[in-house]
Amino acid sequence: MRLSLSTIFVVLLIVLCNRNITQGARIKKNISHYPIHISADSISTWQNNEIRVFQAGGNAEIEQGEARIIADNVIIWFKEIKTGQLVEGNIEIYCSGNVTLFQEENIQDFKETYLELVTTAGISVKPILARNQVKSFEDEQRSELYVQAEKFRAKENGEPYKDETATGTTEAGELVDILADDIDTWLENDVRVIVAVGNVRIKKGEETLNADNVILYFDQEKSEQDKPAKQVYKEVYAEGNVTLRRKDDLIVAEKIFENIKEEKGLFVNSTISSVLKPPTVRIQKPVFMSGEEIKNTKGNYEINNGDFSLCGFGHPHYRFKYSKLRIIKTGEKSVLTAKNNVFKIGKVPILYFPYLNFNLKRSPKRLQEWNTGKTTRFGRFFTTDWDLYGFGFGEKLSEWSDLTLSADFLELRGPAAGLDFQYKKPNYYGYANTYYINDDEELDINDVPVDSKNRGHFLWRHRQKLLNNWVADIEISHVGDRSYFREYFQPEFKIQKDRTTLLYLKNISGNRGTTFLAEHQLRTYDTLVDSVRLSRKNESFPELKYRIIGEPFRDGRLNFTSETELVYQNRVFDRITPLKAETNFLGRGEWLTAERVFDRSPARLDPEETVRFDTFNMLNAPFGFMGQRFNPFIGFRLTGYSESVKVNPVTLSNEGSGSPRGRVAIPIGFNTSTTLSRTYSVYNKLLNINRLRHIMVPELMFNFMPIVTQDPEDLNQFDGIDALDTYQSVKFGLRNRLQTKRGEPGKRKR
Template sequence: MRNFKRTVAVGLFCTSLLAAAGAGLARAGDPQPSALSPPAAGQAGRAAPAEPEKPASSEPLIQVTGRVVHTWEDKPGLRIILVIDGFTVLTRDEQLTARDGVIWFDEDAARRTGKAALGVYAETGVEYRRADGKVEKYDSVFAEMATAGEISLHSDEPLRGRADGTEMFLRARKLRQEYLTRGVRETPTAVTPAPVPGPKVQPPGVREAGVPQEITIVAQDDVRQVNFTSFVEQGTRISAWSGGVYITRGDLEMAADNLIIWTPEDALRRAAAGAAAQEPGGAAAEAKAGTRLAAEAYLEGHVRAIQGRRVLQCSQLYYDFQQEKALAINTKIRSFALGRNVPVYYYAKEVRQLARGVFVGTDSWMSTCEFAEPHYDVAAKEMRLEDLTPEVGETGEKPQHRRVRFVGTDVEAEIRGMPLTHWPRLAGDVSEEATALRTIRLEHRRNRGAGVATQWHLLKLLGIEQEPPGFDFYLDLDAWSKAGPAFGVQSEYKRPDYYGEFLSYYLPNDGGEDTVNGESIDPPQRGRGRATWRHRHYLPKNWELTIEGSYISDANFLNEYFEEENEAGKQQETLVYLKKQEREQALTLLASARVEDFYTRTEYYPQVGYNVIGHSFWKDRLTYFQDSELAVARFRPAEAMRTARQSPPTLVADTVHEVDLPLKLGPVNVIPFLEGRLSYFGDSIRGGAEGRFAAREGARAATQLWRVFDGVESEFWDVHRLRHVNIFDASASAAQVSTPSRDLWPFDPTEAGTHEVIGVDDTGIVELGWRQRFQTYRGPPDRRELVDWIKADLEAFFYSNRQVPGIAPDNRPVFNRLEFRTDWRTTDVVTTWTNTTYNMDGGTLERVAVGANFVHTPRLSYIVGHRYIPDGESAQMLLGFDYRFNDKWRLTVMEQYDWDQRENAQSDVVLTRRMHRWLMRIRFQHESYKEGLFAGVEFQPVGVKEMRLSW
């Protein structure tokens, strides 16, 4: 079915009522002089020039949207718009949302005055956001809105004719009359009249016992001739229409070429008697009452049934109004996935509605592709769907996602009719934004070969309808031409008292290759895999338990199959950690073991710790820190470190105490500190026990200076007022130690005296920092925001008594150096940046990086940069851009070229083509360190992020 979108625009040309109402009032987001500090002594004290008044906008000031829209002329010059489902009225300052609504628009008055006043009725889940930001909620409401711009009307379906016989319109008309009779129709232009709340509206499709819900039948259009006949047979009145009619009943709306309804004669007589009393007319009144109280209906020819966001199309439909049951032949149901912003289509040879929101279909399939033969789908021999989404009236809030329980038999995922997977039974209780298939990828990789990788919601595949709250279980099923089959289970869980994750993956017979240092090698073993469990539990009395267990089959496995986790994920450990924390004090217990011999780890059997973080004493003049431990530790280096020795189980006692003295010396905050450390090791690298005493003393200081320049104005640089902020910080410390770290086992990596790290040794460190921020206002005159125009950071680092230069535990270099970084928002389009490191020991530049980011237009953005590392003999040029040719084509390129090595470091080219319901990506990738070229084509259905087909 084509997705129609019609727009009705009424052009009006004069000053907006809403703009007039808001004249002279400050709007949220306007820059305030107080946002910058007041002028300091000696500065220009004049106020910033007044901002010019914003001209009235020529863009549409009222937008009306809805899925199904009826519009007709009630009388000459008065247009009525009735909206079913998704009713929204949006102005520049106000917003009204509801499920359904009605609008009265006086076109004649708009033409005469150039001002349009809309009478707006809304019901079911109404939210009215006023110009001041206040949100009011109603069951039903009538309000007036005004505009001098355009009124735009958007509908997902073709605009339809009269619907003045529906129950909603009658309720709307009644509340409008009450509103007008109060004498508030004419209001001052500078005052927005308050909305008039209406009575509580019964949720659509729900009615009180004994109260029949009327059925309204109207012609579809004025072109075709509608024929009507009615007769009585065996106590039942049978009425027939042909020529195209609409049938409405609450929130259910149907249309067909031909219609037959059956009404019990006794109900007809009771209804006719009541109708005749109010509307004399004999047989006519009887027939009218009969159609309103129909019990059953048969529809044929271009049948459509609309209820909420569901649209059903079929060739034949039987509907039982009393039991809300139906039978449809050759059915197509159209719904809408809010979480994906795409339509969802459900096809079936036969569909039975067993109750409201409960459907059973045979020979059915589901897809986001609307073609009769969909490009991709999930098919089932029989599928039962039960809509569990609460009505707005049940919870008082509009549901964010539709919740559906489904059960399918003989379920297959298909592409172009070719089945990819098969499950005898598939069931679940999910929201509309979730599917059993989480991801699917068809890929070709040099080391693994061609293959398919899928991930599924495990409990849905097992037919478990009620998933445990807070738990997600996933099943990985992969197959590769070289690496062979692979499978794994993943789980993520989060409950009020605990949370955690479980990861597993296994290849029984890996026949692929691994890439190590740019070379391809055979896997160290055929059966490969991993299993990792991390769990944290909050126990009573402020106790906290952490458990981690990890098994990796070989050193190359994570890098080959979980590269991102291997480079940036948490360290693989096996441990039990227990902690009790009371305010600033904590007691800890740690036991750990190394499982994989290719990792360097310290095992504890166990470690007991006590920590104090920031305890104030002496009337808050001093702050105390402590870190103490008593442990039996064992250092175990990786097997690849052939020169490193393994320690025996060693008794370690270590306690560190620090006292800070926070001071304020005028505008400067100064914190002198003194640290003492006492340690005992039962064994050492030199052999025998060792004791160690260490001391560290120093100070940290920081201050800020700023000044505001009110007179700075530049249209060229887009600078409007300027604030210059200077932040100065400094720290200096000196350490003395009785035993150098190179004589001790490196149980703690931060103490290892190797060429990689610098430990606790006689070292002096001085760090100086100067950070500048130039801030200004940017943006439209009425919505300017404070931004950092220029950032400039300068830092200096000085070290003394260094035994072995290298890298500190936090990965900082430990040579004397200067670091300078800038970030300049030249315009709203261009941002330039630099990053420079100068080695004062060698008098050389250690690293230089410069570049710029450009957001030229919404269609074009690009980045250029250059990074130079003399010691690494690397000078890389970076160039990347993203360009949208049109709505269908998009090109993304990223290129890194090393001028020193005279080779291409990395190239990425992605060409994206948006097709009807697919995204096609053609991808080329080259990385020099992997010595490989990847070229592939990827397909992804629009809105179905779980499915990606790549080669």
């Protein structure tokens, strides 16, 4: 049985004479040999001198043998009593609000009642919902219900009531949550000892400790007069797969001992992973430090004869071996110093550094990066990136942003410069990027003429979190000319998406989503298409969509998916038209190389404009049979256009806008798959393979669209929706995957 302070606080065997009393009723039978079970929607607990107090609210229930009590709210006092070698205890319970006592055939109702129960089989305290946890406080929580229970208890015992809140309410202690397979607790000379065994998880503030076994010590400190003793978290010992998360640090160790009051500790066979923070919005890199023993003093660490590395692999490719390492944390700095460092690649020593010192948190660098070389198109070049905040500019801005200046010189092109501004705050983030060059060349790659010497680009991308789960994406982009990116930014040209100007709003909740797109281009050409070709730019101004994905109904036997949109589509064509291509004969068998001459004013074709309404709805009925997964589906698509293509019956050419049209399309199909697997006993230390599992997934898909009521050639073509036509296809696929487990024994993961 799984026991925890969050689910079952304590189990005690008690040998005591049977005594069960309730106001207005008595327990008829001796049921002390039965355990007592206490449950409720929410439960909190604290220690009051030698008495453990529980407060339970919402559907509270107490059960022992054939007796059962239900109530709205419950206060429970549990006291330990030692008689000889036996541990005895007395459980006092106050119930209020719709109290009902069930005992065999007798049912009694009370507004409030008080009873004392005894058990020789133990007690359990747990919330009704598994996701709820028992809240544990170090100080007494004098709620209105608790004060009322104290008064009623004193009256029933014939004692005068002493108001504990006469000098003011006590402050709540720091919450310490404990979760484990088994928990035991006792008092030793005014020290509360808690032993947690199996899958232990301790949470205190921002710190989380996970281990196989943990022992916690709490001091019972005396408080002011007429106030209960205060429990103070004193020490903790943990062993077995210990993981401690503390702010930016992650400590993994075999054993940990910490004195919480003095903020000192010792970690055995441990590794510390701290965060190396470059400029604010760039990727953070962890630094790993390990050693046989790590001493912790108020968050500062000292390690002897260990190593550290910035490599994130379990077996780092490179590392520094040192004799002594210290991490000193002061304010905004976290300084690492290491002596007698040997830099190793794998196990091979490469360099020796007598002393290393750097800040794990942000340490501004003025010159971030530089590069030099020579190319046929640029000649000799020299590029630099400068961190402007490193010069003392914008100290407050540097907390949430980075500003980088690019200063370059290209021998055949001239000087160039740009700014890169990246920022991040809780509700928004983004970046702006600019670059400018005064180009001395007349032709770019592919002999495309340069329209102007002033060339460059501007890009701003921003994401903003709005109210009610709305998110706004904004992009504003302008590129000086059609061949600029192909010439100066080859990686962006080949990999990144086209630059555009748009506003995109989305609201996604569960399997439903609403989006709004307003897109308008500041140019007519596509920078990711060969610049001498005909290029076209689509605009959606605006586009409104609503989606439902996999909505189950009829007890999950059917799933419904839908997408509905209303969009104004616009397309602008643009191209450079070659005027002539000449080859001149010079005589004596010599020919002049052909030269292409381009018209610098692009040829503009008439734009296409269409308002389109489209709704697609699909039903699928997934099921399994004899280990095989099947998913048949049928869909219905209705599309309406404000304009279509008008064709001259004589010349068969497009003459502009045609009449409005509607279209119906019905797709039908199914897909089926199964999963086959087999495990092989293959081991390889070099490749870190610990057995291999081969997973094979054969798939068969059949798609059929027998009905499409409009020929796509009669419709303006903007995307795949407009190109739909009747078709049928059969696809067969076979996916293969190999899996292995890696890591130390007992910690292996796929």
